[in-house]
Amino acid sequence: MTDTRHLKLRVNDREYERVVETRLTLADFLRHEIGLTGTHVGCEHGVCGACTVLVEGRSCRSCLLLAVQAHGREIRTVEGLAAADGTLSPLQQAFWETHALQCGFCIPGVLMTLTELLAANQTPSEAEIRERITGNICRCTGYQSIIEATLLAAERLRQGREVA
């Protein structure tokens, strides 16, 4: 006897409706029910940050949320960062230019964390950026180019007054 619920939520400005098992995590829902595989699963115990998404603008580990908890909520994932015409967000563009990714597995989570940071703070220091991404583990880059990318994006946001 599986316990299921009707779920309705918005992901990247689009509405989805499904019936899901209540134990299904939000990460698995995004990846396997609605085809948004950009959010990755790295540990399933809330440490690595690969599964980070924005729930009503706040970064959260989607491996520690049940899909049913997102009922009626607004979620943003990495697939929702670029513009509708495909233009990368300033943060994504900066990551590309500074070689801020290698295997790319941790990057969606990193981007969501930093999107939240830049939305609230367009003058982050290197120390603030390092502190903020302690919630995201990268095994490839050593973080340095990620920080350079964030500083570059912040500068461009200040100049252009765009949204992160």
Added chain:
Amino acid sequence: MGAKWLGATVKRKEDPALLTGKGHFVDDIHLPGTLHAAFVRSAHAHARIRGVDTSAARAMPGVHLVLTFADLPQPLRTNSLPLLVPHPAITQGFMPYALASNEASYAGEPLAVVVADSRYIAEDAAALVAVDYEPLPAVCDCVAAIEPVSPVAHANASSNIAAQFTVNHGDCHAAFADAPHVFGERIFLHRGGAFFMECRGIVATHDAVLDAFTIYLSSQGSHRIKRAMLDVLDLHDNQMRVITPDVGGGFGPKGAFYPEYPTIAVSAKLLGRPVKWIEDRHENFLATHQERDQCWDVEIAVDGEAKIRGLRGRLIHDAGAFVPWGIVLPWIAATTVPGPYVLPNYKMDIVVALTNKISTTPVRGAGRPQGVFVMERLMDRVARELELDPAEVRRRNFIMPEQMPYQVGIIFRDGRPVIYDSGDYPASQTKALEAADYAGFAARQAEARRQGRYLGIGISNSVEGTGLGPYEGATVRISETGKVVVYTGATPQGQSHKTTLAQIAADSLGISYEDVTVATADTANIAFGMGSFAARTAVNAGSSVHLAAVAVAEKIRQVAGEMMEVSPGDLELREGFAQVRGVPGLRRSFREIAVKAVGMPGFSMAGGLPPGLENTAYFTPEQSTYANGTHIAEVEVDIETGQVSILRYTVLHDCGRMINPAVVYGQVVGGVAHGVGNALFERLVYDDHAQPLSVNFGDYFLPLATDVPHVDVHHTETPSPLNPLGLKGAGEGGTIAAIAAIIAAVENALSPFGVTIAEAPISPQRIVELLGDAALGRTR
């Protein structure tokens, strides 16, 4: 052809997809009808398996298949997994079966598989599988393991020694007999792992019509995996296709062949449906190969001027329960010890010990960090004992550039003599010291001490054999659409091969690198391949791409010359056209030339050439080509808490010609991050029964953004004489010298207290223990 792209920092072709969440990692692959697997794994490090009751699991709704060893189809009950690098020195080469049958040899060894509608249900059912264990004594320590009184890690083993061999040259006995100074150390390197962010995973399908498998696997070498699968399943070459999609980090262990893979493959065949297994992080801690875990008893003999006379000792290497990579890891470690120094006499006896832990196989650095750690600790010991500057001790012992190529006198794991082909080691150290303001350190340290703070500096030099053979081939093909594709067995996990190999091809073809597609790691696309590990792809695949692209460029000119009735020598390749030099209007497009090169019924091939605008090259290096580096770490140790901060980190790195400097920079900094982890954070802890205690990211510490320092990277390019583009590998250099530099710096900071360190990693707790009362600091 001018090198426009070689050496250029260009944006990566991989990034647009990865940045927008459009990558294809194995778990992103959703084939219709896929079923999901979960494994039942041994709860004990060593136990007899008396019975496995799967009845409750089979009965659960949603479960399609449950297999134990007895249920495995042949030949999996006869064939154990292949030992990938055999060697005559291996006397007890234990290898596992796909599922454990009557004995479990490490905690986490798979002994049954459940396949169900979802991973959730598969785990529910796996929890209902009842295993009747008879626990046996477990071997957990490699030093104790080789004592005669030790229990055996395998019930039918005669001892826990898998192999014994010696690496040596010269005459240590004589060298030590009359040496003015001999210093000994016992050095420990503790177990750790790769811990890529994407766990292992496989999707297997079986086509009943063709009786052939297609496997999607997160690996470091599709072709090696294919060969291992053919071997263990007794299949023909056309019955197995392995495709490695995007890989979220490899660092070594994904290059190995694991028991889960053939089990999942046969499950797919039995069910007639795709079967997916994704390792979860708990499994990753139990069942993915680990590394380090060595005890070195070594001594160095020097003369009165600190020049090395000889180095000898014994390495006890913990292989774990099985030996899939044979003796490669300790061999690499032992042959790395000499480093950039003149070592006239050397003897290292190696004992490879079996224990009841998961196997150790190469992780970034592949034993070299361990070898460097040993030599550099000894160099610092010499400096301390003889009261010399550590940089000076090293200077006095360097192999000089005019001595290149330099025969070290020992044999590398590729069967070839270790011959350093190129490099300027003294200049590397000098440049690194200057960049790190080594000269100003004494003043910084003194000033800090006046404030009650303890700074230290550490130096480490390393030489790294890169570009390991035997080959990595490439096919450069221009299809009838005019598009350029490079096929290669290279299997990237973040190393940017799809960009760097495109850069190489683009130079010979006169096009933009953006117009070259690099398709990697599909065994259907190129006959032979090895894989991406050991910093080998740039040299091997890069050279193959270059040779193949040059050959294709030549053919373009020949066919186009025929078409335009000009001499091939008058043609230049520009932006997808072959055009007559100085006459821009007279040209043919790649598309037109490719169509011509495919031929038409009834018409002869142009110039009698074979069809197609393509060429396949397998560059085979004569030997490894040696990169080198110098690392300088400057740290502060809080002597009251034992915590270490890395204040400054400088790397001088020589990986020959750089294809893409930003890629090299990223590899070096990323490599240093692994080194920081290996030196200060990463230790896998087991209990006395070989039960893993570190089983999640709360117990095992990967370096975070606040732990990895800013790394100041300087490059020197000493081109390799051993391949056409002068390349050397860059993937591991950041890690190889890092442990030694950081530990040396910590020891230097604690030198006022007489603390010496001969292990890695070192924890704040251990530092406080070593400091004794001095750690009371202001509370004394």
Added chain:
Amino acid sequence: MKPASFTYHDPVSIGDVADLLCRHENARLLAGGQSLMPMMNFRLVTPDHLIDLNRVEGLAGIETRGNVLRFGAMTRQRDIELSAQVKQFCPVMQEALRHVGHCQTRNRGTIGGSLCHLDPSAELVNITALHDGTLHAASRRGARRLEFTEFATGYMSNALEPDELLVAVGLTPWSPHHGYAFVEVARRLGDYAIVGVSAQVELDRHGAIRRAALAISGLETTPVRPALAERGLLGQEPSPAIFRAAAAEVGKLGAMSDAYVTAAYRQHLGRILTYRALERAVARSYERMKV
């Protein structure tokens, strides 16, 4: 690492929660999920009923009631971190929160969840102990107040009955110019503290310590308030000798040990961090008195 099955409930009132707790055995309350969900993913915890508190009205919020700073149990740690009221009345809590996990975990984690979980090194538990906080529980049987020392009964065990939920915690702020500090040693930023020490002091107009409190986490299963050390500070003018004496007292306390951390290292850190916390708390009280 998928959780086992359960029946999911998402009540909207405290009364509904209380009813559910009465009706169901082997039930767990889901607050921020940052501790419970990992345990469920590892299948270390397998409740038959999961009662989600995230839609319950009236459980979150920070307010001053009289002289008490009151936190609804479901108040997010991130909101406490950014709260002007907490900055004013209980700044040590914000200093401690910087060490609690990471921004992503503080966005969901709650003060009530942390208190009920009672991890030996939890920073919010430490701060509650420092302030002799009061915990408010509710059930069908009514409301109940527990002092912190009653509430924390042992290793990750609280005194709540199976039919009770925590609804709020109240702390009485110290006087406006009090000095405070929270220091901890963890392997990396955001990791569980090996040892954490909070200190608060109030100085009289002669500069002597008229009130002092220390809370040490990581020595025992719950935070320790070292009575001898605290008493020894009273009436004293702050000085390195005074800090040393308090540190030495704390250094004598017993400590746990496990496969990773020895008792000796915990005791050592208790001593070191007591000195540092007091030193910083005193420095802060001078700063704040000047303003």
